[in-house]
Amino acid sequence: MKRIGMFLALVVLGGGVLGAADNPVLINGAGATFPYPIYSKWFDEYHKKFAHAQINYQSVGSGAGIRQITEGTVDFGASDGPMSDEQIKAYLDKHNSPILHFPTVLGAVVPTYNIGGVKASLNFTPEALAGIFLGKVTKWNDPLIGSANPGISLPSEDIVVIHRSDGSGTTYIWTDYLSKVSEEWRTRVGKGTSVNWPAGLGGKGNEGVAALVKQTPGAVGYVELIYAASNNISYGAVKNAAGVFVKADLASVSEAAAGAAKDMPDDFRVSVTNAPGKRAYPISSFTWMLIPAKFDDAAKRDAIKGFMKWALTDGQSYAEALSYAKLPKSVVDKELKALAKVQ
Amino acid sequence: MAVTATTVHGASPKAGSRTFLAKLRDGDEVARLVTFLFAMFVVLIVVFLVFELWRQSALPRHKFGLAFIVSSVWDPVFDRFGALPFIYGTLVTSALALFLAVPLGIGSAIFLAELAPPRVSDTLQFLIELLAAVPSVIYGMLGIFILVPLMRQYIAPALKATLGFLPLFQGPAYGVGLLTAGIVLATMIVPYIISVSREILLSVPRDQREAALALGATRWESTWKVVVPYARAGILGSVFLALARALGETMAVTMVIGSTPVISSSLLSPGDSIASVIASQFTEATGDLYLQSLVELGLVLFLLTFILNGFARLLIVLTSQRGSGLENA
Numbered sequence: 001m002k003r004i005g006m007f008l009a010l011v012v013l014g015g016g017v018l019g020a021a022d023n024p025v026l027i028n029g030a031g032a033t034f035p036y037p038i039y040s041k042w043f044d045e046y047h048k049k050f051a052h053a054q055i056n057y058q059s060v061g062s063g064a065g066i067r068q069i070t071e072g073t074v075d076f077g078a079s080d081g082p083m084s085d086e087q088i089k090a091y092l093d094k095h096n097s098p099i100l101h102f103p104t105v106l107g108a109v110v111p112t113y114n115i116g117g118v119k120a121s122l123n124f125t126p127e128a129l130a131g132i133f134l135g136k137v138t139k140w141n142d143p144l145i146g147s148a149n150p151g152i153s154l155p156s157e158d159i160v161v162i163h164r165s166d167g168s169g170t171t172y173i174w175t176d177y178l179s180k181v182s183e184e185w186r187t188r189v190g191k192g193t194s195v196n197w198p199a200g201l202g203g204k205g206n207e208g209v210a211a212l213v214k215q216t217p218g219a220v221g222y223v224e225l226i227y228a229a230s231n232n233i234s235y236g237a238v239k240n241a242a243g244v245f246v247k248a249d250l251a252s253v254s255e256a257a258a259g260a261a262k263d264m265p266d267d268f269r270v271s272v273t274n275a276p277g278k279r280a281y282p283i284s285s286f287t288w289m290l291i292p293a294k295f296d297d298a299a300k301r302d303a304i305k306g307f308m309k310w311a312l313t314d315g316q317s318y319a320e321a322l323s324y325a326k327l328p329k330s331v332v333d334k335e336l337k338a339l340a341k342v343q
Numbered sequence: 344m345a346v347t348a349t350t351v352h353g354a355s356p357k358a359g360s361r362t363f364l365a366k367l368r369d370g371d372e373v374a375r376l377v378t379f380l381f382a383m384f385v386v387l388i389v390v391f392l393v394f395e396l397w398r399q400s401a402l403p404r405h406k407f408g409l410a411f412i413v414s415s416v417w418d419p420v421f422d423r424f425g426a427l428p429f430i431y432g433t434l435v436t437s438a439l440a441l442f443l444a445v446p447l448g449i450g451s452a453i454f455l456a457e458l459a460p461p462r463v464s465d466t467l468q469f470l471i472e473l474l475a476a477v478p479s480v481i482y483g484m485l486g487i488f489i490l491v492p493l494m495r496q497y498i499a500p501a502l503k504a505t506l507g508f509l510p511l512f513q514g515p516a517y518g519v520g521l522l523t524a525g526i527v528l529a530t531m532i533v534p535y536i537i538s539v540s541r542e543i544l545l546s547v548p549r550d551q552r553e554a555a556l557a558l559g560a561t562r563w564e565s566t567w568k569v570v571v572p573y574a575r576a577g578i579l580g581s582v583f584l585a586l587a588r589a590l591g592e593t594m595a596v597t598m599v600i601g602s603t604p605v606i607s608s609s610l611l612s613p614g615d616s617i618a619s620v621i622a623s624q625f626t627e628a629t630g631d632l633y634l635q636s637l638v639e640l641g642l643v644l645f646l647l648t649f650i651l652n653g654f655a656r657l658l659i660v661l662t663s664q665r666g667s668g669l670e671n672a
Contacts, residue, residue: 063628
């Protein structure tokens with residue numbers, strides 16, 4: 001018995017010493033699927049640099065991410081849309097401390113279409129997009145589309161609207177934009193991860209929408225810029241708030257964030273759709289990490305703060321290779337200051 | 344096992360302890376108790392399932408009441424939820440699947456059990472069981488890449504040209520829709536019908552066939568008028584097993600149904616089913632009412648399955664009373 005006791009004591013002691021030297025911190029997060037490729041790259045790279053921090057992330061969707069962080073089953077959440085005031089209040093009531101939003105990268109949503117005989121890149125005005133998705137513009141040769149595309153002869157083909165059937169941050173960004181540019185859309189349909197679509201068919205995921213658009217003559221749908229770029233899907237330009245037709249690319253998406261950065265609210269819950277700026281692509285959005293303002297575990301808090309600091313600075317250099325737009329410097333500076341609020 | 348043992352002792356009555364011990368030695372009592380506990384486990388799961396679905400759908404049940412089932416608006420933004428289009432889509436696609444799969448399945452089962460040489464029958468049976476093991480997402484993928492274009496370019500125009508006077512085949516054909524979902528579901532459930540029906544037909548006693556043949560029946564007459572009616576209850580059982588699978592199918596349906604909560608008389612129109620909308624919207628559902636409405640949809644699907652299974656039982660009881668020998672098959 002004595003020897004076993006000695007042995008156990010040694011093991012405990014040894015473990016303690018090793019722990020002090022290495023002290024691995026396990027952090028769990030859950031949320032949005034859209035930033036999953038860059039997040040997993042970040043967690044991987046960060047772990048290589050700082051072996052003590054190990055971050056697990058489940059890409060279960062923004063809604064589930066918000067629910068899990070509110071219930072306290074994960075250390076941080078992630079969402080493509082900012083939390084609503086009610087959700088923030090629910091968190092505050094449960095934890096007695098607020099939840100903070102930190103933008104990490106930017107993404108964009110692009111209109112894609114399939115019109116027989118038209119190979120040229122189309123221009124879409126906000127009025128045309130809202131009209132099409134409200135089911136009011138039903139033919140491709142409608143003057144609302146044609147006036148923005150001089151020199152392209154559009155057929156009298158029926159328009160088939162394709163939208164996401166699953167709840168999605170992509171839909172949130174798309175409907176957020178339509179709500180801003182069309183009063184009728186805002187009052188009749190609104191914005192959300194799923195909405196009551198006035199027209200069209202649903203496809204599951206970016207791939208489902210892309211497959212239906214590709215197969216259906218006269219179809220128009222919307223997919224993430226990353227998905228369109230990595231699958232060579234052609235997409236149209238959209239007229240921005242300054243009246244310029246802009247095709248989405250990493251620079252024009254970052255520009256949208258820079259335009260909004262001037263009057264960025266302190267909680268970072270801002271929509272950058274229809275942002276000002278001549279070169280800004282209007283259907284862009286931040287994606288956020290949701291981090292509690294108060295941690296009980298100091299090791300976890302330091303690890304998360306350390307990671308965020310790295311992700312917002314050095315980590316940004318990994319974004320463009322994965323087709324995410326980088327945060328503008330002004331936003332990064334503001335976030336680094338806000339990180340001090342995490343206690 | 345420890346739990347079982349204490350239960351056995353706890354249940355042991357003082358007076359009949361000798362006979363009880365004897366029974367215990369024979370293993371009868373142990374087997375009865377163990378299997379009883381296992382069977383109770385199923386009951387427990389069902390009760391727990393209904394309880395949880397009921398508990399977690401309190402908000403929409405109180406807010407909408409019965410309107411949830413009869414309303415056809417599904418609007419997460421303005422918090423209005425109605426299940427009717429999903430109920431309609433679930434019933435229509437499942438009915439279509441049965442309509443297509445039952446003749447095909449029972450026909451193949453009759454061929455495999457009665458007419459095919461044993462070697463052919465066994466090989467085909469093996470292939471059919473393989474089909475039953477293919478994941479539904481594969482059926483969905485084949486559906487979206489092969490059946491949907493075929494549907495839009497050939498099948499739907501042909502149906503509209505020949506049967507277009509019926510309200511069932513009108514309106515624009517997008518390729519995706521109720522009929523496409525029904526066809527994919529039929530493909531998925533046919534292996535179940537064939538596999539189970541074949542076993543049932545094979546278990547019909549030889550005497551029955553010989554008696555029919557001895558009375559001068561042809562081979563087909565003995566199959567169709569004697570063997571099949573004898574196996575009727577079991578075949579119905581296989582059909583309802585297939586129906587249950589069709590009602591609950593999620594992934595394959597989501598990919599080809601068009602996911603639009605509308606009620607249209609046309610089978611070419613897009614629709615949506617209960618299982619499909621739950622799977623699509625659950626992860627991104629924000630707000631308690633929205634989430635709980637999805638849970639209530641689950642409850643509705645459970646009730647729907649319960650009612651249909653009740654009908655199935657009734658049908659089996661009614662048909663077995665008319666002189667089938669395989670009630671328990």
